Amino acid sequence: MTLKVALLGCGNVGSQVARILLDESEELAARIGVPLELTGIAVRNVDAPREGDLPRELFTTDAEALVDGADVVVELMGGLEPAGSMILRALGNGASVVTGNKALLAARLPELTKAARDGGAELLYEAAVAGAIPILRPIRESLAGDHITKVLGIVNGTTNFILDAMDTHGSQFDAVLAEAQQLGYAEADPTADVAGHDAASKAALLASLAFHTTFDLENVYCEGITGISADDVAGAAEAGMVIKLLAIAERTTDTAGNEGVNVRVHPTLLSREHPLAAVRGAFNAVFVEAENAGELMFYGQGAGGAPTASAVMGDVVSIARGLSTGAGGGSEAQPRPTRALGIEESTTRYSISLEVTDETGVLAEIAGIFARHGVSIETMRQTISADDNGGQARLRIITHEGREAALASTVAEIEQLAVVEAVSSVVRVEGK
Ligand SMILES: NC(=O)c1ccc[n+]([C@@H]2O[C@H](COP(=O)([O-])OP(=O)(O)OC[C@H]3O[C@@H](n4cnc5c(N)ncnc54)[C@H](O)[C@@H]3O)[C@@H](O)[C@H]2O)c1
Numbered sequence: 042m043t044l045k046v047a048l049l050g051c052g053n054v055g056s057q058v059a060r061i062l063l064d065e066s067e068e069l070a071a072r073i074g075v076p077l078e079l080t081g082i083a084v085r086n087v088d089a090p091r092e093g094d095l096p097r098e099l100f101t102t103d104a105e106a107l108v109d110g111a112d113v114v115v116e117l118m119g120g121l122e123p124a125g126s127m128i129l130r131a132l133g134n135g136a137s138v139v140t141g142n143k144a145l146l147a148a149r150l151p152e153l154t155k156a157a158r159d160g161g162a163e164l165l166y167e168a169a170v171a172g173a174i175p176i177l178r179p180i181r182e183s184l185a186g187d188h189i190t191k192v193l194g195i196v197n198g199t200t201n202f203i204l205d206a207m208d209t210h211g212s213q214f215d216a217v218l219a220e221a222q223q224l225g226y227a228e229a230d231p232t233a234d235v236a237g238h239d240a241a242s243k244a245a246l247l248a249s250l251a252f253h254t255t256f257d258l259e260n261v262y263c264e265g266i267t268g269i270s271a272d273d274v275a276g277a278a279e280a281g282m283v284i285k286l287l288a289i290a291e292r293t294t295d296t297a298g299n300e301g302v303n304v305r306v307h308p309t310l311l312s313r314e315h316p317l318a319a320v321r322g323a324f325n326a327v328f329v330e331a332e333n334a335g336e337l338m339f340y341g342q343g344a345g346g347a348p349t350a351s352a353v354m355g356d357v358v359s360i361a362r363g364l365s366t367g368a369g370g371g372s373e374a375q376p377r378p379t380r381a382l383g384i385e386e387s388t389t390r391y392s393i394s395l396e397v398t399d400e401t402g403v404l405a406e407i408a409g410i411f412a413r414h415g416v417s418i419e420t421m422r423q424t425i426s427a428d429d430n431g432g433q434a435r436l437r438i439i440t441h442e443g444r445e446a447a448l449a450s451t452v453a454e455i456e457q458l459a460v461v462e463a464v465s466s467v468v469r470v471e472g473k
């Protein structure tokens with residue numbers, strides 16, 4: 042018996058998967074019990090110049106024929122189509138699928154998981170969230186007997202690379218983004234990274250597995266890092282903090298007391314003491330809190346060809362072992378309906394920076410607005426500067442935890458005050 046593996050796409054990740062399948066074939070056969078045969082690699086142009094020495098005869102432009110002859114299909118083309126049709130075709134044939142395509146999964150998770158169940162096949166995607174880090178299998182299998190309460194993580198390498206370079210070297214946003222693209226971290230269209238969509242897709246997948254449901258992108262509040270300025274990063278540093286793009290999914294209750302799950306991606310201020318503050322460059326890290334396990338942290342390379350290929354190969358071996366022994370996969374028997382709560386129902390802390398006129402009563406007026414909305418102030422720091430128009434003050438206020446809706450309406454009312462020249466930034470805060 043030989044298991045036929047079809048590879049779709051030969052870019053950063055696909056080329057590394059092909060290399061491992063060919064170079065490690067004996068070792069893999071020993072680990073699985075049967076050999077894997079790479080039957081072909083679907084590409085757009087067979088004659089395109091490529092790095093490495095993959096045998097040319099493996100390349101084909103006929104992805105459908107390749108899929109139809111396979112036991113396991115590895116989709117690493119990216120994009121919604123034709124990736125989606127190819128995966129449905131494979132699952133419909135009863136072939137299992139491994140993919141790293143978080144954008145597609147987050148857009149069509151219920152449909153794709155149903156197709157896998159109907160086809161009696163497995164759909165695994167460890168590479169889709171936090172690259173090389175084993176995070177989905179631990180959530181799906183190791184923690185299957187526990188109750189996860191919160192998942193909090195840095196899940197986009199490109200934006201962490203950019204924010205870290207701005208913090209450490211005072212680098213310019215655009216220059217660091219170009220470097221991240223060159224290093225193979227960024228998506229084909231890097232807007233997906235900097236606008237937070239890539240992290241939002243991963244947040245939807247993490248939340249779906251952690252809370253035994255199927256969330257899609259529409260259930261995820263998403264704010265990227267394009268609004269974060271060098272001033273914001275420097276202001277955070279002055280306050281002993283750092284800005285990270287976090288994906289957060291937590292079990293919570295809404296104002297009416299109904300349980301649900303809140304999923305969000307946004308730039309977040311963390312104390313430098315927070316373990317996630319130490320996650321540098323393109324590295325990722327995910328915190329999981331579970332009722333019985335307590336706090337767990339997963340850390341490693343979240344992007345790049347070889348690290349991501351490692352996660353893909355883990356899924357391929359897992360499927361192949363199941364096929365060779367006849368053992369079933371570890372997929373969820375029945376997803377449960379779980380309510381997704383909107384951003385306004387989340388509880389968080391805010392850091393608000395504002396420029397105000399330095400005159401008597403300003404602080405009291407601002408503090409009064411916070412009090413009226415039931416938002417409690419944790420710290421307020423004032424820096425005075427004088428210019429030709431008289432005294433000016435910059436205020437940085439950090440709040441205690443409050444309901445997002447109350448925090449947002451506090452900021453909206455403060456913006457209207459005549460003494461407030463500008464609200465220069467509003468960033469959410471996590472941790473103590
Ligand atoms: N690069 C990473 O760090 C990383 C990490 C995790 C997940 N992923 C995901 O893995 C997938 C692949 O990422 P990548 O970085 O290797 O991308 P890439 O752009 O380097 O590679 C994709 C390859 O697929 C080919 N392709 C596209 N459409 C095709 C089609 N219709 N037929 C045949 N070939 C086609 C492209 O020509 C390209 O060579 C994406 O879904 C991405 O989101 C990437």
Ligand SMILES: N[C@@H](CCO)C(=O)O
Nearest residue numbers: 197198199226228344
């Ligand atoms: N573009 C993604 C690749 C890994 O999923 C990132 O920067 O994290």
Ligand code: NA
Nearest residue numbers: 167170172174
């Ligand atoms: Na992973």
